[in-house]
Structure formats: C-alpha cells, structure tokens
Amino acid sequence: MKKLFFILTILIPSQYLFSQSEGIPKKITQKGFAKIDFLSIDMPLNPLGIDDPNMGFTGIHYNLSFKDWYTGIGIYGAITGNKGGFFTLGVNAGYKKLITNKLYLDTGFHFGGGGGAGAPDGGGAFILPHFNLGYHFKNFSINSGWSYVNFFDGGAIKGHQINFGIEIPLNFEYAENKFGEKQYNLSDFKNSTWNNNPQRNSLMVHFNNLKIKGNTQGINNGKTIKLAGFELTSYLNKNWFTFLKVDGAYDGIRAGYMDVFLGGGYHYTLNNNKTNILAKFGVGAGGGGGIDSNGGFLLYPDISIEQQIFKDMYLSVNKGYLLSPNKVFYTSTLGLGIKYYLEKNGIKTFNKTFNEGKFKGLDIIIKQDWYFNAKRMENPTEDMHQISLQINLDLNRNLYVAGQTSFANFGNAGAYAEGLVGFGIKSNLFFNNSTKFFTQIIGGAAGGGNISTGQGLIIKPSLGFDYQLSNTLNLRASGGYVKAKGGDLSSTFINFGIKYNISLLKLK
Structure with a gap:
C-alpha cells in the first residue's frame, strides 16, 4: 500500500473549480502544450560484460498549464542504440519561470514505468527529473539542460545526461462533463462563444x-x-x-x-x-x-x-x-x-447535413493497477504493478468506448505492456450526486517482462466506481480479473487512480 500511496500523490494534479453557467454551456479554454524531447542514456554493461551503446530516448508529451505550473502525461521510446522495443509511460509535473520576455527556466519531474529489449529495467519504475533553460519563439519554444534517469525498482539504468526539447502551445476548449448528452439546435449557438469554425x-x-x-x-x-x-x-x-x-x-x-x-x-x-x-x-x-x-x-x-x-x-x-x-x-x-x-467545438460549417450539436463526455484516466500473483514464464510468481492511461468516449449517457495502454512499474516485469480496447456501462449519479458505478470489459494485446501471456491476447473485465472531487476531477477505483488466451496469466486485480472528465460539442 505504500507504493500505491506514493504513486497517487504523484498522479494527482492541480485543478480549478469552474462555476456553473445557465442556458448554453459555457466554453472553457484549457491552456496546454505538446512537447517532444530527446536524451541519450548511458547504458550499463550487458551480461557478457560488454558496454552497450547509449540508448537514444525520445518522448511525446502533453501537459496542462496552470499559470506557472504544468502537469500531464508522456510516453518514451528508444530510437537509437540496440534497445529497439524499449517503451515507457509516465506522468509529468513541473514549474516554469520567465527570466525575460523570451527566456525561461523549467524544472520538472517525470515518474513512469516500462522497459523492454532485454534491458536491465528491474520492475520498470523510474524517475526523470530535469532542470532546463528555454527560449520562446513566435509559435514554439526550445529548451535544454540537465536530467537524471533512475530505474530504481531493481533496475541498473541510471545516470545524468543532457536533454533537448521542443514545445508547441496546444490549448483546447471544452464544457463541463455534466452537460454530456445535452442536445441543442445550431441556431441556439449563434450568439455564444461556440459560434466558430469546428x-x-x-x-x-x-x-x-x-x-x-x-x-x-x-x-x-x-x-x-x-x-x-x-x-x-x-x-x-x-x-x-x-x-x-x-x-x-x-x-x-x-x-x-x-x-x-x-x-x-x-x-x-x-x-x-x-x-x-x-x-x-x-x-x-x-x-x-x-x-x-x-x-x-x-x-x-x-x-x-x-x-x-x-x-x-x-x-x-x-x-x-x-x-x-x-x-x-x-x-x-x-x-x-x-x-x-x-x-x-464549433458550429460554422458549410456541411448542410449538420443541424444540431450534442455534448459528448470524454474521460482521461491515470491509474495504478495491482495484479495479484501474475504468472511468469520462468521466474517465481509474484505480484505485478503497472501505470495505466485510459481514455473513454461516451456513446450515450450510460455507454462508452474505452482505449487503454499500460506499462509495468513494480514487480520485476519492467518490459510488460498492454494495449486494450473495449466497452463500458456506467450508472447515473448516486449519494448526493457524488458517485457513479461502472462495469467494463476490455481486451487486446499484452506481453513482455516474462509475464505468461502466450502470443499476447488478454481479456480484462472489471467493476468500479468514480467519486467526484470537482467539476473535472474524480477519484477512481475498481477491481476485476485478467486472463491470457494461450498463456498462464490468470489474476485478480485492483486499481486506483484519477479521472479528468470534460465534454466536447459534436455536430450531428
């Protein structure tokens, strides 16, 4: 449970409470930015005592901005060296401070899980803090500086390196999730902030x-x-x-x-x-x-x-x-x-087949899975933990489609990863409009880390609930069962996490 407490304190981002609007839902703009970065990691000696070449590690991130602070998610993959197939998923948090109108300092922290390609990644959990100097151009910014990587759960990958990054402002607009499935004629939006190109x-x-x-x-x-x-x-x-x-x-x-x-x-x-x-x-x-x-x-x-x-x-x-x-x-x-x-998120269209707008709910979930007694192909069976990103899109008020990717971060299975899709059903609100219950079934590809998944096909049903903290933020918990087709993985699991939920205006 100490591991779960440690992870949840990292996953919970800063959030703002938004006031309720009357009539047409208020359009809210969330500032953010996309980032691509690169660092060259010095790899330890391999089991034959030979010095492996540096692993070129590149990441794709999206971060929400809250004044000088930011938080978000990122996925890294190896692109140079000899560790092709090494991937990680993690969460970001950081602080930016302008020195001049263009020059800024950026200090931040990335926590994630993953591995692969026979690398000494241990359980997969790693940290990646950085301290960078950046410069704003008209439509993008660049930054570079010191970073440190450490696969601390039994891994041997650790060290200091220079990182390089490029960032592009990428804001998005939304309405509060409570307006999901509400429908309006396009004429109702004429005098609203939604009257723009979709x-x-x-x-x-x-x-x-x-x-x-x-x-x-x-x-x-x-x-x-x-x-x-x-x-x-x-x-x-x-x-x-x-x-x-x-x-x-x-x-x-x-x-x-x-x-x-x-x-x-x-x-x-x-x-x-x-x-x-x-x-x-x-x-x-x-x-x-x-x-x-x-x-x-x-x-x-x-x-x-x-x-x-x-x-x-x-x-x-x-x-x-x-x-x-x-x-x-x-x-x-x-x-x-x-x-x-x-x-x-706009109604100005030349497509005459559109005459209505409906708000559709979108959920972004970061959570930590705990598999009990995850079967291995060779090593002794033990529990496995993984960090997971799930995205849900509402089909109607109670039915949604889901996509999920996960990477091991504790439990001696650092190369294990999942990519799953499926459907879920959720209830209306209970307990003074604070809690929703859900059940879902997802399945797809999984493997690596010596976990016994055969050729990779798994199925993963679960039951759980969301507890509302604010208009956009929920605590989430669930439990279920994961089974591999053609492998020995057959485990119960629980997970805990944070759900960020909004709604988008869809033309129909």
Whole structure:
C-alpha cells in the first residue's frame, strides 16, 4: 500500500473549480502544450560484460498549464542504440519561470514505468527529473539542460545526461462533463462563444498484419505479426492532418512487440464525401517480442481507402510498409479498421447535413493497477504493478468506448505492456450526486517482462466506481480479473487512480 500511496500523490494534479453557467454551456479554454524531447542514456554493461551503446530516448508529451505550473502525461521510446522495443509511460509535473520576455527556466519531474529489449529495467519504475533553460519563439519554444534517469525498482539504468526539447502551445476548449448528452439546435449557438469554425478529429480502432522480412530476424523471418491498436487524427485544414498511432502484437510471434508513430498526411475526398483516400507518413519507435529493430527508429509510409458505412463512421483498409532506415527490419502492412469522425467545438460549417450539436463526455484516466500473483514464464510468481492511461468516449449517457495502454512499474516485469480496447456501462449519479458505478470489459494485446501471456491476447473485465472531487476531477477505483488466451496469466486485480472528465460539442 505504500507504493500505491506514493504513486497517487504523484498522479494527482492541480485543478480549478469552474462555476456553473445557465442556458448554453459555457466554453472553457484549457491552456496546454505538446512537447517532444530527446536524451541519450548511458547504458550499463550487458551480461557478457560488454558496454552497450547509449540508448537514444525520445518522448511525446502533453501537459496542462496552470499559470506557472504544468502537469500531464508522456510516453518514451528508444530510437537509437540496440534497445529497439524499449517503451515507457509516465506522468509529468513541473514549474516554469520567465527570466525575460523570451527566456525561461523549467524544472520538472517525470515518474513512469516500462522497459523492454532485454534491458536491465528491474520492475520498470523510474524517475526523470530535469532542470532546463528555454527560449520562446513566435509559435514554439526550445529548451535544454540537465536530467537524471533512475530505474530504481531493481533496475541498473541510471545516470545524468543532457536533454533537448521542443514545445508547441496546444490549448483546447471544452464544457463541463455534466452537460454530456445535452442536445441543442445550431441556431441556439449563434450568439455564444461556440459560434466558430469546428475542429475535425477522428479515432480509429484497427487490426494490422505485418509480414516480417529482414536479414537479422532469425526464426521470425517470414512470419506474420497480428497487431491491434488505435489511431488519433487531428486536421490542420480540410485536407492536411497529423496523427498518432499505437499498436501491439496479439498473435503470430512471442508476445511483446509494440510500435508508436507520429506523422502527417493528406486527405482526398470523392463520391460526395462518402469515400476517402489518405496518404500518410509517420516516424516512430518499435520493437520487442524477439524482433530486431536495431535502435528502434522506424519509418511508416501508408495509403488508406475509407468507405462511409454510417454518417460519421467509415470502414478503412490500409496498405503500406514499416521499416528501419537500414532495412534490417522491414515489413509490408495490411490492415482493417473502423474510423469515427468528429466535428467538434464549433458550429460554422458549410456541411448542410449538420443541424444540431450534442455534448459528448470524454474521460482521461491515470491509474495504478495491482495484479495479484501474475504468472511468469520462468521466474517465481509474484505480484505485478503497472501505470495505466485510459481514455473513454461516451456513446450515450450510460455507454462508452474505452482505449487503454499500460506499462509495468513494480514487480520485476519492467518490459510488460498492454494495449486494450473495449466497452463500458456506467450508472447515473448516486449519494448526493457524488458517485457513479461502472462495469467494463476490455481486451487486446499484452506481453513482455516474462509475464505468461502466450502470443499476447488478454481479456480484462472489471467493476468500479468514480467519486467526484470537482467539476473535472474524480477519484477512481475498481477491481476485476485478467486472463491470457494461450498463456498462464490468470489474476485478480485492483486499481486506483484519477479521472479528468470534460465534454466536447459534436455536430450531428
């Protein structure tokens, strides 16, 4: 329980209470920024007594800003060295102080979990404090300085290094979550702050097949990796977009393969907006599960064709390639997905099919899982802990879809990770409008860290409750059961965490 108390004190961010508005829900602007950073970590001697090359560690973060303070989440992956497939997930907290109009100091702290690629990561828990000097340009800022990494739960990775980062302001707008599922005519918004151009986003759940090739893949050469994952897209204008794509293996090879990509593309529409062709290119990190991806840096060119099946829902088929720059690892890709488009937070649209706006609830949850007696392939069975990020989107007042990714941080399983999707049902409010109960079932890819998940497919039902602390913040707790198909993992679990909940205006 000391570990849970330590983690919860780190996860709880500063929050503000917002007053209730009458009539049309008030639009609230949350300041924030996205960050990409890089550090080169000195690795310890490997078991053969040979000095491993430095691991190039790059992170993608999003932080909420509260005056001089900030807090958020970040995911890191190896892109250089020989630890391809090394990934972590964690939470950020920090403080910025202007020295001049442009120059600033930034001191912060990252706590997370993860590992992989045969690295001495122990249980996976690590800390990464930093002290940086930064400079603001017109549309972005850069910073650099000292940082220190320590995989302190039995790991051997630790040391000081210089870090480099680039930040882009990225605010978002929302209404309080209590307005979720409330619906209005577009004319009701004419004299409100919602009377602006909508922002287009999409969310896709997909399955991908990778045909493995390359000179160093050994017994994996020629095999097909079956992946499950999701893709988030944000449109810059009518045609150009950016995307974040995350996948994990559930069949075809030993469990543990994962990849993460950030990129952009071009969207071309035909057939009266019923058919889309998308060309994409991404860069990112991948590896694990016995796949040799060298340092982990991968390229991802792809083309997709989408066909409308409902008003906002499309069936997507994609074909492309995934490869390391030197082609030591390269695959052809073929995938199938379901994509949901969302025109949000504005009503000025030339699309005459939209005549109403509905507020849809969105939950962002950071929690700590505790698996009891998590079965191992070789080592003695023991409990395992992991840090987890879950995102829920309401389909209606009581039904939601969920996506979750998790990384081990205590319990001698640092390379273990999960990528899951599913559905949940939640109750109305009880106990003086303070508490909601929920049940959910999620499943997908999991593996690594010597945990016995077979080829990687798990299912994870649970029951729990949320207790409201403020208009945007809830305490969350649940318990359930996790079972691996084809592996020995069969454990009860509990988790505790924090839920940040808002609602977005969706055109319909």
